[in-house]
Amino acid sequence: MNENIRIAGLTALALLIGTTAVHAQVGTLTGTRQIEDRIEDVEDDVQDDLEEAEDPYRFGNPEFRPGFSGSASLGYSGTDGNTEEQNLTIGARLRHAQGPFVQNLGVVLDYSETDGDSDQEDIFMVYEGNYYFNESFYAFVLGRAEFNGLADDPDASGELAGVPLADRVKTDGFIGIGPGYRVVNRQDMTWRVQAGVGLSYLEFGDDRDETETGYIASSRFYYRFNENVFLTNDTDVLNSDEALRVNNDFGVNFKMTDAFSTRVSYLTDYNEAREIRTDNKLGVSLVYGF
Incomplete structure (x- = not known):
């Protein structure tokens, strides 16, 4: 495996023409607009980091609306x-729930060109299917594919300039299946484990391809000390003929007040195929509103 619209009403449109357009021009010239956009990006990233720690899959078998649901987005400049x-960026998320079987599909398309020449033609896809036999035991299917046109x-x-065809990844795919089990499922503590077998496929720019079988195992632990x-x-964990890889993400979330929340995390990434096998990363995410 490889390392890895908006529709506005007449009032809103008049407001947009009368004020925002002027602000955008001035903001672009002085640099304030870029700073404001960057602040919003930081806020979004931090909020995502805080919310991902309490994803619904940690608490029993999440109940979703039966049938299809999802969202789609498009950005163009x-x-x-x-x-x-x-x-051009297009993203879509689709979910289908029917009884104990829940499926999720995500797709992202990124395309860009400069002076008529393509700089980026990427497609990303991820699939997850879970079948819940009961409150504790379930089976999963995981699939991922990335295409670089x-x-x-x-x-x-762009990034590929000067890179030999043999070193460019054209297609990167993975699929894995296996069982999962919820060892603990309480309001203050949850722990689930899953393991299975996976198959990865790599195709390079020179049409060379590689297929590899690996064994995967995962653990998800959550413990709440109190409401804050x-x-x-x-x-x-992924073990294959090529190498043993382990990724561990430990984090503590603090809600000091209604306005102040922070998360401290420590990420460890181990790969025995590297000369320096272990990489560590300390992260601090903080949100303060006033």
Whole structure:
């Protein structure tokens, strides 16, 4: 395995033309708009980090609306003048729930070009299916695929410029299946483990491909000390002919007040195929509102 619209009403439109357009022009020239956008990005990233620790899968078998549900988003920008650029991003999330069987599918498409030449043609897909036999025992299927449409283009620009075709990953796919079990399932503490067998497929820019079988195991632990403090410890292990890889994400969330929340995390990544086998990363996410 490889390392890895908006529709506005007439009032809103008038407001947009009368005020926002002027602000956007001034903000672009002075740099304030870029700073505001960056602040929003930081806030979104931190909030995601805090919320992911309490995903619904930690607490028993999550109940979803029967049938199909989901969301889709699209972002486009285009410029002309000194440089002609186009950027398109499409994302979709689809869920289907029927009785004990819950399936999730996510797709992202990234495309960009400069002066008529493609800079990025990427597609990302992920699938997850869970069948719950009872409150404790379930079976899972995990699938992931990434496609780089420029990997076999010897004249590709951007990040691929100068990279040999043999070192470019054109297709990166993985599928794994196995059983899972909830060892503990209380309001203050949950722990589930799962293990199975997986198959990965890599295709490179020179049309060479590799297939590898691996064994996967995961642990998801959650413990709440009180209504303001809880910790999580997520572990993933992958063992294959190529190497043993272990990823562990330990984090503690604190809600000091209604306005102040923080998460401290420590991520450990081990890969025995590397010269320096272990990488560690300390992260601090903080949200304060006033």
